[in-house]
Amino acid sequence: MKDSSGSLARAVRHGANPLLTPNGAVASSPGLKIDGVLNCGVTRFKDEILLLCRVAESAPSDGSVARIPLIQKDSGSTVIVSLVKSDHPEYCFEDPRVVTRRGAKSPAVEYLTSLSHLRIARSHDGVSFKLDDKPAVWPVPPYEAFGMEDPRITNIDGCYYINYTASSPAGCATALMKTTDFVSFERLGLIFLPENKDVCIFPQKINGKYYALNRPVPNAIGSPDMWISESPDLVHWGRHQHIHSASNGRVGGGAVPFLTERGWVAIYHWADASDRYCLGAMLLDANDPSEVIAISTTPLLEPVELYETQGYFSNVVFTCGCLYENGIVTIYYGAADDKICRADVAIEDVYALLDA
Amino acid sequence: MKDSSGSLARAVRHGANPLLTPNGAVASSPGLKIDGVLNCGVTRFKDEILLLCRVAESAPSDGSVARIPLIQKDSGSTVIVSLVKSDHPEYCFEDPRVVTRRGAKSPAVEYLTSLSHLRIARSHDGVSFKLDDKPAVWPVPPYEAFGMEDPRITNIDGCYYINYTASSPAGCATALMKTTDFVSFERLGLIFLPENKDVCIFPQKINGKYYALNRPVPNAIGSPDMWISESPDLVHWGRHQHIHSASNGRVGGGAVPFLTERGWVAIYHWADASDRYCLGAMLLDANDPSEVIAISTTPLLEPVELYETQGYFSNVVFTCGCLYENGIVTIYYGAADDKICRADVAIEDVYALLDA
Numbered sequence A, B: 001m002k003d004s005s006g007s008l009a010r011a012v013r014h015g016a017n018p019l020l021t022p023n024g025a026v027a028s029s030p031g032l033k034i035d036g037v038l039n040c041g042v043t044r045f046k047d048e049i050l051l052l053c054r055v056a057e058s059a060p061s062d063g064s065v066a067r068i069p070l071i072q073k074d075s076g077s078t079v080i081v082s083l084v085k086s087d088h089p090e091y092c093f094e095d096p097r098v099v100t101r102r103g104a105k106s107p108a109v110e111y112l113t114s115l116s117h118l119r120i121a122r123s124h125d126g127v128s129f130k131l132d133d134k135p136a137v138w139p140v141p142p143y144e145a146f147g148m149e150d151p152r153i154t155n156i157d158g159c160y161y162i163n164y165t166a167s168s169p170a171g172c173a174t175a176l177m178k179t180t181d182f183v184s185f186e187r188l189g190l191i192f193l194p195e196n197k198d199v200c201i202f203p204q205k206i207n208g209k210y211y212a213l214n215r216p217v218p219n220a221i222g223s224p225d226m227w228i229s230e231s232p233d234l235v236h237w238g239r240h241q242h243i244h245s246a247s248n249g250r251v252g253g254g255a256v257p258f259l260t261e262r263g264w265v266a267i268y269h270w271a272d273a274s275d276r277y278c279l280g281a282m283l284l285d286a287n288d289p290s291e292v293i294a295i296s297t298t299p300l301l302e303p304v305e306l307y308e309t310q311g312y313f314s315n316v317v318f319t320c321g322c323l324y325e326n327g328i329v330t331i332y333y334g335a336a337d338d339k340i341c342r343a344d345v346a347i348e349d350v351y352a353l354l355d356a
Helices: A347-355 B347-355
Strands: A033-045 A048-058 A065-071 A078-084 A098-101 A109-112 A115-123 A147-156 A159-168 A171-179 A186-192 A196-201 A210-216 A226-231 A238-244 A250-253 A258-260 A263-271 A277-284 A292-295 A317-325 A328-335 A339-346 B033-045 B048-058 B065-071 B078-084 B098-101 B109-112 B115-123 B147-156 B159-168 B171-179 B186-192 B196-201 B210-216 B226-231 B238-244 B250-253 B258-260 B263-271 B277-284 B292-295 B317-325 B328-335 B339-346
Touching (some): A048 A147, A065 A109, A065 A115, A147 A196, A147 A317, A159 A196, A171 A196, A196 A250, A210 A250, A226 A250, A277 A317, A277 A347, A328 A347, B048 B065, B065 B109, B065 B115, B147 B317, B159 B196, B171 B196, B186 B196, B210 B250, B226 B250, B238 B292, B277 B317, B277 B347, B292 B347
Parallel strands (some): A033 A147, A033 A317, B033 B147, B033 B317, B115 B147
Antiparallel strands (some): A033 A048, A048 A115, A147 A159, A186 B238, A210 A226, A226 A238, A238 B186, A250 A263, A258 A263, A277 A292, A317 A328, B048 B115, B159 B171, B196 B210, B250 B263, B258 B263, B317 B328, B328 B339
């Protein structure tokens, strides 16, 4: 379907964007400030739409000192590691998100500058959201010492499986937990070893097996590509298959895939060498999601609006979840790594993008 | 136990070393030559000791051209890619094992210079081995396009599970296959995503679960450390736990662990920044192998003999398997990445090293 200008229709941003920002959000402790309310899993639960948001917090500093919040391994307490920048010529403080070691061969990230936890925002209309004042889930060491990021929610028969990036000095792995009430959460361990993010678990068994998209980052050979893995139980994964390479930059799963008459639709992201993140759509075979039927080459959404091009980390649109109801895909997405926004697209327009 | 000089006893090399070399081995096709017969899994099978060897082959060249053997994705045929070195200033040809891309951020390996397959060597006395003239298992694309390396054999109730590094443009992953006769082999897919090598599967369930040591190589955060993972069925793996960091360089599983009165003993390797590989021992709890009881800080074996310090890649001792019989650990190991050798050590001497 093309619009009146003849262009392919894209996702339409909601007029109320951004729906959630750090403004007015309550920090988890007096010593921390909220840098971002971003990348959220989404689900309907009872009579509400819930967003499980990544809330990124940092410790205020005067600029000459980097103050790094993290979870202490033994106590599980939040501590702040202070680095006087002039004392550490071995570190680079230029990227707002990380402290890296100068001159190191990869891996080079020593610290994340912010510590993320997961927090619920609730809405009846899918537009007006109220962010809880307290965390829903707080990171636990050792594998979450640097935080919990980018949750995806997969509803399987009323049990909500939540995978998220577990960041720690041991690397960025993917962890799984489950809940039935969004009050208590049971951790099920790491499901993908570091380095592996952008995991999307399909919401039902396909030919007797669960599937998950994932994005390992190899070191010696290979590139940050999309793979798909199988599981009998959601906890143990194998029979990994490579399904998509980024032609340039990197690519990864976004929203939890949903089933359509044409097959599984997955809204995914790619980033170019300048770290500009866009969203696209891919279509996977209904009976064998390792078969990629089509991938959009035109972005479904790209950073254009001011709230996407300016923020904690600029030029980013990044999704962890959508709703697919009545032929409309409602995408909730992180904008510039500090806000949550919404865009809607008719499934026919997604098909048109895939057919283009 | 200390020897007469007061030093800790180490593994004792066999006088017949090296037991296997490329000399006299028959290449898999006329266009290839054998560069190495190395890193082998080991098991008793019927009345023989079998080594499942990595056989590395390359395409002869005059030095101005790099000739890269690999498996073509679509046909499955072995093809030779020729790179006239002067035509490719973007590549570095200095490391004999790989062609790397100059100035690239990691990952930087474009090709492996040799193509490895798996081949059986047989012996009645564990010393005099006859290498088969034909491959036992030949690489299959896409995940083995750059070869199959470093097999480990785990005998579980008479079924022999063989994991190995599956190398391809998509990365270095770990694949699993099984056999009951060492004639036909059933592939069970990739069990660990790239980048992950040095996988050792324990030979029995422990508290109802299979376990495997493995060594992911993260990119942004973390280092090449040892992890342990759980499985219900050997094919799907989860509940990954980090168990050991190298203080400097990297570390990885070696021989398949064996159970002793003190717990699981694993002969593992570490490599320093100059790529010198040594063997050590670690002791893991009998009922929970994620619990590391002790790790040797003194090498059990380090490259000293000429056949270890000189070869295809010098200063390497590297094991994929041992036999533990009558209180003696018989370690078969790759020497300088082109030969197979043997060293023996009494379990009491391993304990002494672990206690030191």
